Amino acid sequence: MEGALEEDVLDEDNQDLFINFTPEVQKAIDEVLPSKDPLDEPDFNSIDYINSLFPTEQSLSNIDEVVAKMENKIHSIDNEISTVVRGQITASQDGRQALDEAQKVIKQLFQHIKNIKEKAEKSEEMVREITRDIKQLDCAKRNLTLAITTLNHLHMLVGGVDTLKSLTLRRLYGEIALPLQAISEVMTHFENYSDIPQIKSLSDQVKSIHVELAEQITHDFKEAFSGTNKTSIPNKQLAQACLVVSILEPKVKRDLLKWFVNLQLQEYNHLFQETEDTAWLDKIDKRYAWIKRHLLEFEDRLGNLFPQSWEVSERIAVQFCRNTRDELSKIMLKRKSEIDVKLLLYAIQKTSTFENLLARRFTGVTLRDDDTSAEPDLGGKSPFSGLIGDCFIPHLEIYIESIDRNLSDLIERFVQDSKQTQPTEATDTQAPILPSCPDLFVFYKKSMIQCTQLDKGQSMLSLTKTFQKYLHEYSEKLLQNNLPKIETQSLGTSVQLLTRDLQKMSTSGLIQNFSSLLKEGEITRFNKDELAKICCILSTAEYCLETTQQLSDKLKEKIEQALAERIDLSKEQDNFHKVISNCILILVQDLENACEPALTAMSKGLFPRSSASPGARVPLGHASPSARLWPRLCEAPPPTKLAPPPLKSFCLQIQWQNVDTVGDQSSYITAITTHLKTTIPIIRDNLSHSRKYFTQFCIKFANSFIPKFIQHIYKCKPINTEGAEQLLLDTHMLKTILLNLPSISSQINRQAPASYTKVVTKGMTKAEMILKVVMTPVDPSKAFIEQYRKLLPECQLNDFYKILDMKSVKRQEQAVLVDVFKAYKA
Numbered sequence: 001m002e003g004a005l006e007e008d009v010l011d012e013d014n015q016d017l018f019i020n021f022t023p024e025v026q027k028a029i030d031e032v033l034p035s036k037d038p039l040d041e042p043d044f045n046s047i048d049y050i051n052s053l054f055p056t057e058q059s060l061s062n063i064d065e066v067v068a069k070m071e072n073k074i075h076s077i078d079n080e081i082s083t084v085v086r087g088q089i090t091a092s093q094d095g096r097q098a099l100d101e102a103q104k105v106i107k108q109l110f111q112h113i114k115n116i117k118e119k120a121e122k123s124e125e126m127v128r129e130i131t132r133d134i135k136q137l138d139c140a141k142r143n144l145t146l147a148i149t150t151l152n153h154l155h156m157l158v159g160g161v162d163t164l165k166s167l168t169l170r171r172l173y174g175e176i177a178l179p180l181q182a183i184s185e186v187m188t189h190f191e192n193y194s195d196i197p198q199i200k201s202l203s204d205q206v207k208s209i210h211v212e213l214a215e216q217i218t219h220d221f222k223e224a225f226s227g228t229n230k231t232s233i234p235n236k237q238l239a240q241a242c243l244v245v246s247i248l249e250p251k252v253k254r255d256l257l258k259w260f261v262n263l264q265l266q267e268y269n270h271l272f273q274e275t276e277d278t279a280w281l282d283k284i285d286k287r288y289a290w291i292k293r294h295l296l297e298f299e300d301r302l303g304n305l306f307p308q309s310w311e312v313s314e315r316i317a318v319q320f321c322r323n324t325r326d327e328l329s330k331i332m333l334k335r336k337s338e339i340d341v342k343l344l345l346y347a348i349q350k351t352s353t354f355e356n357l358l359a360r361r362f363t364g365v366t367l368r369d370d371d372t373s374a375e376p377d378l379g380g381k382s383p384f385s386g387l388i389g390d391c392f393i394p395h396l397e398i399y400i401e402s403i404d405r406n407l408s409d410l411i412e413r414f415v416q417d418s419k420q421t422q423p424t425e426a427t428d429t430q431a432p433i434l435p436s437c438p439d440l441f442v443f444y445k446k447s448m449i450q451c452t453q454l455d456k457g458q459s460m461l462s463l464t465k466t467f468q469k470y471l472h473e474y475s476e477k478l479l480q481n482n483l484p485k486i487e488t489q490s491l492g493t494s495v496q497l498l499t500r501d502l503q504k505m506s507t508s509g510l511i512q513n514f515s516s517l518l519k520e521g522e523i524t525r526f527n528k529d530e531l532a533k534i535c536c537i538l539s540t541a542e543y544c545l546e547t548t549q550q551l552s553d554k555l556k557e558k559i560e561q562a563l564a565e566r567i568d569l570s571k572e573q574d575n576f577h578k579v580i581s582n583c584i585l586i587l588v589q590d591l592e593n594a595c596e597p598a599l600t601a602m603s604k605g606l607f608p609r610s611s612a613s614p615g616a617r618v619p620l621g622h623a624s625p626s627a628r629l630w631p632r633l634c635e636a637p638p639p640t641k642l643a644p645p646p647l648k649s650f651c652l653q654i655q656w657q658n659v660d661t662v663g664d665q666s667s668y669i670t671a672i673t674t675h676l677k678t679t680i681p682i683i684r685d686n687l688s689h690s691r692k693y694f695t696q697f698c699i700k701f702a703n704s705f706i707p708k709f710i711q712h713i714y715k716c717k718p719i720n721t722e723g724a725e726q727l728l729l730d731t732h733m734l735k736t737i738l739l740n741l742p743s744i745s746s747q748i749n750r751q752a753p754a755s756y757t758k759v760v761t762k763g764m765t766k767a768e769m770i771l772k773v774v775m776t777p778v779d780p781s782k783a784f785i786e787q788y789r790k791l792l793p794e795c796q797l798n799d800f801y802k803i804l805d806m807k808s809v810k811r812q813e814q815a816v817l818v819d820v821f822k823a824y825k826a
Contacts, residue, residue: 165205168213171220173240176213214252217241221256225263239305246307257310261319264298269323274331281332281339281347288354291320314362321358321387329391339395341402348454351389358384389454396451396459400466403447407470410443415477432532432686433540440474441547448551452558460559464567467555471548471572479537479544479579484530486589526590528682535686538583542690545576580693587683588701594675595705598668602730603715605656656716656723657808663726665733673737677745684746695753698742702756706763709734713767718808721775728771735764766792770799774806781817785824797821 021029026042033040038049054060167176224238245253268290272279278286295313306312328347332339364383414436444467451463526534552569559567687694709731716727737744738760742752769791776787788800800821804814 165209168209168216171216171237173217173237173244176244210248213244214248217245218252218256218259221260225260242306242310246309253310257312257315260312261316264294264316265320265323268294268320272327274327274334279327279331280335281328281343284328284347285350287324288350291317292357311362311366314364314366317358317362318366318387321355321384325388325391328388329394332391332395336395339398341398344392344395344398348389348392351392352453355382355384355387355389358387393455393457393459396455397462399451399454400459400462403463404466404469407443407466410440411470411473411477414440414474418478418482432536433543434478434536436478437474437540437543440470441544441551444551448554448558456558456560457563460555461563461566464555464559464569467551468569468572471544471569472575475541475544475572475575475579479541479576480582483534483537483582483586484526486586486593525594531587531590531679531682532686534583534586535683538580538687538693539690541576541579541583542693545573545580548573548576584693584697584700587697588704591675591679591701592705592708594679595672598671598675599709599712601671602666602668602727603712605716656719656727659720659723659726662722662729666726666730669730669733669737672734676737676741680741681745684742695742695756698752698756699759702738702741702759702763706738706760706767710763710767710770713770714802714806717806719774719806724771724774724806728768728775731764731767731771735760735768738764770803773803778807778809778813778817781820782824785817785820788821789824 021042038044038052053066054063167179220241221238224235245256268287271290272287277283295317298316299313302312359382362384367383414434417436418434447463451460548569552567555567555569556564683697684694687697713727713731716723719727739752739757741760742756743750773788773791776784778784788795788803792799797818800818801814804817809817
């Protein structure tokens with residue numbers, strides 16, 4: 001109790017002496033005065049510290065030494081505190097003295113700033129007083145200058161008006177131009193003084209002079225070019241009058257030029273009026289010959305009459321184009337039935353040549369500067385392009401109809417040629433394609449270029465629709481309809497009948513009836529040329545597909561931007577996609593048909609003589625006379641087509657459940673391999689420039705053949721363990737062959753695409769797992785089900801039934817196993 005009370009007393013004393021600092025202050029102290037002394041710790045505990053000094057009773061023996069050290073340390077600390085306190089007193093006195101001095105300096109500085117500010121205000125006031133008079137003088141100067149200038153202008157205006165009146169009466173146009181220009185400029189200075197009567201009077205007089213000059217000069221021109229004076233060369237006075245007209249309002253110049261240009265074209269309008277023979281399209285070149293001759297004569301006689309900036313020759317040519325366009329539009333509308341494509345293209349060609357001639361001769365500045373012009377924006381092209389030719393656009397359907405007829409004839413010629421000519425052979429740089437294909441797109445290109453020169457609007461859109469029509473016809477008539485047809489036969493039925501009859505047939509009957517049975521079991525296949533033709537059609541469809549996309553891009557580029565979105569050849573591209581898919585499908589079906597007899601033989605147990613097991617029901621080494629006759633009878637001349645010899649390699653039917661040993665790969669695997677080695681290189685060589693479609697063919701074949709192979713595995717029933725092992729060996733050999741299918745019989749061993757390898761591996765692995773399940777004992781049932789679920793996790797109950805049928809499990813036992821299967825699945 002006493003010890004506890006002492007601790008409480010010490011704690012209370014410590015609480016009185018302990019100073020708590022904030023964490024930030026404590027951190028700063030530690031950085032400035034780092035110390036490892038326990039006495040400097042912020043959470044110092046005296047009891048713990050004493051216990052650390054005297055942990056045991058024996059340690060109390062040196063208590064005197066510890067106390068002495070503490071007293072010395074306390075004494076040292078007292079001395080340090082005294083020194084610091086004395087230093088603080090001195091520092092406080094020095095700081096106070098420095099503060100007083102600083103305050104004095106600040107007061108002096110404030111006084112200096114105040115004095116400077118006062119002097120600056122006085123200086124600013126002096127400057128304002130000095131400049132006040134200068135501003136007044138500047139204002140007076142400006143007013144005086146303006147008054148003098150206005151007075152001079154007024155003097156010029158008053159004098160100039162009188163001078164203009166006098167010169168106008170005497171028709172001295174050469175002397176009028178400069179004063180008229182000066183007075184016009186002077187009048188702009190008096191626009192703000194129009195309310196002054198004198199100024200208004202002068203302004204009205206100037207306007208009156210302008211009107212009088214315009215009427216007078218116009219009259220002079222009309223008088224000079226009318227009647228007997230029409231063909232004479234005007235005098236210099238008219239040339240000077242043109243300079244005056246340039247100063248007058250723009251309308252005066254426009255009206256004068258309009259009258260003069262129409263005057264120049266009077267003869268043309270008369271010679272080529274609608275009732276004349278020269279007005280029709282077949283004489284259109286005479287129109288252009290007339291204007292070229294007339295422009296030469298005009299420039300020779302009157303070239304110096306008008307200022308060069310007026311571009312009178314160009315104005316005459318432009319008005320000629322507009323008149324010609326209007327007249328041709330009217331006459332073509334009335335005589336539309338007389339227009340054929342030859343006449344139309346002739347007129348368009350002559351017109352286009354003339355427009356190009358104008359573009360080389362003139363700049364087109366009158367078309368751009370004439371505010372009354374209704375010509376469309378030509379997007380940076382020649383301003384003369386279509387100036388006449390636009391009149392032919394409404395009649396271009398004749399041209400489109402001609403293109404349609406030409407394409408129709410071309411397609412029919414292609415169809416006839418395709419029956420007589422062979423496809424082009426593949427080269428190192430060119431895939432085998434039908435020769436008609438490049439010809440078709442060359443015709444398309446020429447037609448598109450020609451139509452671009454005629455019209456980039458609705459006519460281009462109509463041409464696109466015509467292109468679409470015959471792309472469709474080409475895909476149907478030249479590609480789809482030329483694909484060889486597969487002659488389908490019921491192979492399974494034929495082989496079944498053949499097998500049944502072989503079992504029932506006597507030796508004597510075999511010889512008489514074998515020929516008909518062999519013929520019944522055959523299947524017609526494509527020969528090498530037919531396979532090459534299918535690949536050629538595929539390559540042609542691929543070429544058409546790519547070129548159609550390029551054609552679509554070009555049409556969108558050439559047509560008017562507003563119509564570009566209406567160009568869509570996706571349907572035609574889909575047609576070519578369809579042809580490619582059909583080609584691949586036919587190739588797959590043909591190869592499948594070749595393998596079908598071998599698969600049927602596998603499911604029926606037709607074993608090769610060399611592979612039959614000694615323990616088979618009928619030992620193949622001692623075959624019956626009919627069996628020994630088999631190879632000899634099968635040695636018939638090979639058919640003209642690639643017909644598989646499904647019966648040549650087989651002998652008698654052996655039940656899979658009677659196989660007791662496992663031999664080499666079976667003959668049906670050899671037969672399948674033979675078909676693959678025969679067919680695949682032909683297809684691969686002909687699709688050497690279409691590797692992606694060759695890969696698609698391989699993938700589609702694997703996706704179709706492997707499930708069919710699995711279905712034939714299910715038909716190998718009943719089957720024993722040895723038979724399943726033999727079938728598993730054959731499956732593994734077939735898997736190896738299929739994995740190497742893309743490069744089979746090739747000197748270059750190229751790795752198969754990963755997408756193809758994945759398909760083959762997945763499908764053939766399933767076939768192997770089925771056979772491994774078949775080899776698994778049914779008892780115990782739970783282990784059998786577990787093995788089935790492990791090896792075939794994706795298979796359903798239907799496949800489970802098929803496997804049980806292969807193992808010859810009785811119906812009652814099947815019901816029990818199915819219940820276990822369902823329970824396990826649940």
